[in-house]
Amino acid sequence: MSSIPPTFPFLSLPVEEQSRVARIMDRFTAIPFSLCSNKTKELVRLSGRKCRVIEVVFSHLNTWEIELDPSRGDSPITLTSSNTGNPNSLAHVRKNLLYDGLAFGRQQNNLEFFMDNFTMQTWMKLLLYITNCRIVNVFLQESGYCPLAIRKTFEGMILNMVFVQPLYEQDSLDLMDQLPITRGLSYLSNLETKDFLKLAIQNFDKIIASNQTLTLNDLLAVNSVDFICTASGLKAKDVNRFLKLWTNGSNPRLEHLILVIDQVWEKRDDCICELTRGIHCLRVRNEDLSSSQEHQSITSGYDIFREDGVKATFWVHTYPDRTGFNMLVWS
Numbered sequence: 001m002s003s004i005p006p007t008f009p010f011l012s013l014p015v016e017e018q019s020r021v022a023r024i025m026d027r028f029t030a031i032p033f034s035l036c037s038n039k040t041k042e043l044v045r046l047s048g049r050k051c052r053v054i055e056v057v058f059s060h061l062n063t064w065e066i067e068l069d070p071s072r073g074d075s076p077i078t079l080t081s082s083n084t085g086n087p088n089s090l091a092h093v094r095k096n097l098l099y100d101g102l103a104f105g106r107q108q109n110n111l112e113f114f115m116d117n118f119t120m121q122t123w124m125k126l127l128l129y130i131t132n133c134r135i136v137n138v139f140l141q142e143s144g145y146c147p148l149a150i151r152k153t154f155e156g157m158i159l160n161m162v163f164v165q166p167l168y169e170q171d172s173l174d175l176m177d178q179l180p181i182t183r184g185l186s187y188l189s190n191l192e193t194k195d196f197l198k199l200a201i202q203n204f205d206k207i208i209a210s211n212q213t214l215t216l217n218d219l220l221a222v223n224s225v226d227f228i229c230t231a232s233g234l235k236a237k238d239v240n241r242f243l244k245l246w247t248n249g250s251n252p253r254l255e256h257l258i259l260v261i262d263q264v265w266e267k268r269d270d271c272i273c274e275l276t277r278g279i280h281c282l283r284v285r286n287e288d289l290s291s292s293q294e295h296q297s298i299t300s301g302y303d304i305f306r307e308d309g310v311k312a313t314f315w316v317h318t319y320p321d322r323t324g325f326n327m328l329v330w331s
Contacts, residue, residue, distance in 0.1 A: 010040075019043060031126075034126065051131035052133070053137060054127060054128065055137045056137070056138045064079050068133075078112045079120065134158075138150075140163065157180060158182075161183065162179060163187075164186065176198075186208035186209075200223060201223050205224060206225065206226040213231070216238040220245060226256040230262070231262070236274040239275055246304075248306075249307060255331060257326070257327040258325070259326075261322060272316065310330065313330070314328075
């Protein structure tokens with residue numbers, strides 16, 4: 001933490017006025033202000049700022065773009081680690097170095113910050129602290145990142161969702177081995193069966209898998225609460241078998257399932273007959289469905305019951321080139 005001169009006029013203000021000034025600061029002012037001293041950092045934290053989610057977009061080795069509550073539409077923040085090995089990093093900003101190595105400025109629509117001896121982990125801990133935020137989503141948009149560096153950056157933090165968009169399957173596997181504690185994972189690679197199973201059996205709250213070849217055994221191995229998959233390989237009879245096994249106690253953590261199958265099973269009525277074959281189910285219409293994961297309105301679906309009495313509702317949408325299967329478990 002840097003230090004401010006003892007003659008800094010702000011420190012001469014009454015405590016109430018210091019708090020008022022901290023409350024009316026915008027982010028562009030509040031972040032560098034929090035770096036002045038431990039006192040100013042605490043003032044910013046106690047100023048009533050609330051941030052629901054911090055989203056971190058990683059696209060280069062040394063620079064992260066961060067959005068605080070992205071739905072608000074505020075300018076993103078670009079953070080640069082000081083140990084990048086690139087002396088020209090943020091050169092246009094570093095010309096304006098302030099106290100103890102702090103520099104900040106604007107570049108196009110971004111706010112840019114640089115602090116000597118600050119790593120990405122240091123920045124993240126600061127932002128989480130002063131914004132009173134507990135939810136972090138991470139987007140990895142390019143290959144070439146270092147999984148160990150990712151783990152070190154978020155060490156001691158619990159990530160809400162990690163979105164992996166690598167160019168190569170190996171990038172996904174390397175990262176998954178090094179992930180810090182993560183509630184949810186989204187990835188684009190078509191993992192081999194053994195690698196998918198390694199992922200599926202973990203206690204994720206949510207998994208989003210795209211372009212994944214899926215078998216009945218793969219589906220039965222899923223241990224997440226929420227599973228969304230754009231899949232190939234599944235047939236209606238496989239899902240029918242899955243539903244039968246679910247009524248007997250399989251996938252006990254599952255609350256929400258979406259399967260987008262890259263093929264058309266059959267005509268809708270024939271598809272429903274295949275899905276419900278040998279299963280006791282009740283037809284429901286015009287239902288508002290709510291669970292801890294989702295709220296949806298449907299025009300037609302089917303209730304099935306687990307042996308312990310827990311109810312689930314599933315419904316099917318057929319399209320010219322794909323089939324959608326949805327299932328909600330009532331908590």
